Amino acid sequence: MTTTDTRLPTTGGIDIGEVEALYRKLLVALGQDVDSEGLRDTPARVARFWKDFLQHDPGTTDTAFTHQESGGQYVVVSGIRAWSLCQHHLLPFRLDVHIGYVPAGRVLGLSKLPRIVQTYAHRLQIQEALTTQVAHEVAALSGSGDVGVWSVGEHLCMAMRGVRDQAARTTTACLLGRLESDDRLAERLRTAAFLPLGAR
Numbered sequence: 001m002t003t004t005d006t007r008l009p010t011t012g013g014i015d016i017g018e019v020e021a022l023y024r025k026l027l028v029a030l031g032q033d034v035d036s037e038g039l040r041d042t043p044a045r046v047a048r049f050w051k052d053f054l055q056h057d058p059g060t061t062d063t064a065f066t067h068q069e070s071g072g073q074y075v076v077v078s079g080i081r082a083w084s085l086c087q088h089h090l091l092p093f094r095l096d097v098h099i100g101y102v103p104a105g106r107v108l109g110l111s112k113l114p115r116i117v118q119t120y121a122h123r124l125q126i127q128e129a130l131t132t133q134v135a136h137e138v139a140a141l142s143g144s145g146d147v148g149v150w151s152v153g154e155h156l157c158m159a160m161r162g163v164r165d166q167a168a169r170t171t172t173a174c175l176l177g178r179l180e181s182d183d184r185l186a187e188r189l190r191t192a193a194f195l196p197l198g199a200r
């Protein structure tokens with residue numbers, strides 16, 4: 001996976017006028033009075049939401065600094081918060097994402113890690129794919145093959161509908177390079193990632 005993979009995997013652009021018209025039709029089909037005061041502007045608002053969500057610009061993600069003295073060091077940024085939308089129900093899921101890597105001569109700008117998460121969160125997603133995509137992007141941008149990403153998700157499609165389990169949390173992890181093969185290293189980074197979150 002390369003940095004160019006941050007483009008949306010869509011089949012076309014967003015026709016915001018058509019989205020608005022379709023939402024108007026949807027509300028009618030749902031038996032709603034679309035000309036009532038509260039709903040009159042809703043199709044346009046929701047169309048704007050989709051455009052903002054899917055075309056969100058996370059900003060520059062590829063600033064990295066040479067750091068040859070990084071031998072033996074690891075970097076962990078934990079508690080990155082993001083919202084995404086599940087592919088199956090188009091309902092939000094909230095994520096806490098924790099990223100760790102062992103630099104290989106270069107370190108990424110710290111703010112770039114939340115920006116990378118946002119890049120992949122602003123898609124119709126499943127949590128597992130997002131976790132994998134973030135790990136590969138961090139690897140590509142940092143030049144380090146030793147990357148771990150842990151995501152803890154709360155899915156509204158499980159909480160407010162369907163099984164209606166409000167307490168369930170989903171943890172997904174993607175371990176690359178030495179984090180995959182070296183259990184002790186992976187555990188050190190995982191512990192560092194989750195440690196500061198104990199009080200939450």
Ligand SMILES: Nc1nc2c(ncn2[C@@H]2O[C@H](COP(=O)(O)OP(=O)(O)OP(=O)(O)O)[C@@H](O)[C@H]2O)c(=O)[nH]1
Nearest residue numbers: 086087088089125126127128155157158161162163
């Ligand atoms: N693996 C995975 N599944 C997800 C994610 N988000 C939502 N799902 C699941 O997608 C599945 C879709 O299942 P279906 O049986 O097709 O749909 P459904 O009848 O609405 O399922 P219920 O949610 O069980 O009511 C559900 O089990 C969801 O919990 C995700 O990020 N990863």
Ligand SMILES: [Zn+2]
Nearest residue numbers: 086088089157
């Ligand atoms: Zn869902």
